[in-house]
Amino acid sequence: MNNLKITIIGAGIGGLTAGIALRQAGYEVEIYDRVKELRPTGAGISLWSNGVKVLNRLGLGENMAQIGGLMDRMEYRSVTGELLNDIDLMPLVEEVGQRPYPVARADLQNMLRSAFPGEVKLNSKCIGVEENEKGVTAFFEDGHQTTSDLLIAADGIRSILRKYVLDEDVEPQYAGYVNWNGLVPASEDLAPKNTWVIYVGEHKRASLMPVAGDRFYFFLDVPLPKGTPANPENYQAELKEHFQGWADSVQKLIERIDPFKTARPEIHDLGSLDRLVRGKVALLGDSAHATCPDLGQGGCQAMEDGLVLTQYLMTTNLGVEYALKRYEMERK
Template identity: 65%
Template sequence: MENLKAIVIGAGMGGLTTGLALRQAGFSVEIYDRVSELRPAGAAISLWSNGVKVLNRLGLGKAIASIGGQMERMAYYSHTGELLTDFSLSPLIQQVGQRPYPVSRTDLQTMLLQALGPDRVQLNAKCIAVEQDATSATAIFENGHRATGDLVVGADGTHSAIRQYVVGHSVERCYVGYVNWNGLVPVSDDLAPQTSWTLYVGEGKRASLMPIADNRFYFFLDVPLPKGIESTPETYREELSGHFKGWADPVQTLIQRLDPNKTNRVEIHDIEPLQTLVKGRVALLGDAAHGTAPDLGQGGCQAMEDAWILANYLTTTNLSVTDALLRYQAARKERVADIILRARKRADMTHGKDMEKTQHWYQELQQEDGTGIMAAIAKTILAGPLN
């Protein structure tokens, strides 16, 4: 199909990657976002090899390598500091054919925007409705603007306005049961080795340090808590010191060293797997289609897979736009449902929903040489479209 025009709602990772993939396929693309300034949600993201391969395919291999962290090893410690397992990720990289890149979300967004070129995103454009007829689809904005194209892509995130139109009912987000604090700190030997993903686990909680570019660690701290507890940056350090009392020295050092005003605090949610991802000429993509807990590190990667598959079907099938979108849905529905459910299951195990299972996992880590962990990661990666 030639000379298609796509209206993309949302300029997050999924929307920008979609815009790039569609433009490279020769289509006209307009990208809209409701915000007045593009600022990524969250500090950083672990881009596993399936996501990196999509970026490679879009000609961004060198760019992502230059902003990605060099993660060579993975290590688990008990919360009191005993080493449980430490292993090289080299066998995983060899198996899947691409190294992962933990990356600052700001760096990733900047890279995608530069690849798209200047003035590619129209800001202050809040999409409130979509409509379609036999030949076109239209996004309707709060300011009265209407954008019409051959298709509309709803990449408008976990609070998607387009999702209800596509699935026919409102979709409630599900609280997964834990709160995540995340941010960036300078690399330092008293926190973790510079090329290792280091995790401390215990009491249903996690403390993690992951290398990203420019001598920084991406950190996160997870605590199972009831939803809705009020919290402000002024109290983050005190709260975390309480939650991680008695934990190993590097965790204490991290809590003292983080900048509360540049730390994000997120109550982790997902959504039930959707039975439909498209309606006629309107498709859901990324978190709008499959909001997932971050416990498999696949949220951003799945958005990138979506973008690649969508562009691929619009390029390679010539029956109709609606036919291409149905093929996109068929290719993605089970894949993303599996990611949501496995991430939720892992979140439960990691965060002490059934503490007996969590304790059993801690014991398993002591016997782990990396083979089992890497096999699970490889299985997720190799189920992607560019395996």
């Protein structure tokens, strides 16, 4: 199909990737986001081969290599630092033809935003949609509205538009743990600079992953009741208590974090949805299949969504709704 106007709600990894792919296919694309300033959710993400290959297809492979960290190995260690498993990633890289790239989310989002050749309209909260024979109209909190041939709801795990697609509220489910995450200067006394090191035990995790700029992306997972109070002034004391007796590298990591630049989300995910599409509206990324943050697959799947949706629009002449149904069948 040609000459489509497409509205994307959400300027995260999925929305921006979809916007880039759709613009490269020749479509008119508008991206809106409710935030006043684009800021990444979380400090880092590991992009594995499926996500990086999407960027390669979009001509962004070299850009990704410049901002991604070099990760050649993975190590799993016990609470006390005993080596449990040492994984050489090079055989995997050779088999799939692409190395993974750990990356700071801010760097990734900036790269994607720079690659999208259009305006991202911020401070634009979409509060509803309506379909008719002319297309789909998005309504915004400020009274603005826009009509397009299709709408992509890439508005995250707490999507406002998911209810329209499903005709019911589906709330994210608490996964039972809190995730402290951020960036620290890379140092060999914390972990090898080419290795993702993960300490596991007591239902907790402490992790260090190399990203560009001679930094480590870290996260510390702790099972806690939902709604446990959070105060950055207490983060280090709390983490020292949660990880008391763990390996020296974990203790050094806790000492070096900047609590006021450390995120602390309660982790949620979504169960499988019965559908991802209604008429000319499609869910994409976390609005469709939010996962716990393991192996970066929330972000990688969002990237795949954008490319797959674009391909189906490009390769059918049977209408928008048919193309979106094909997208749904593959991505659900």
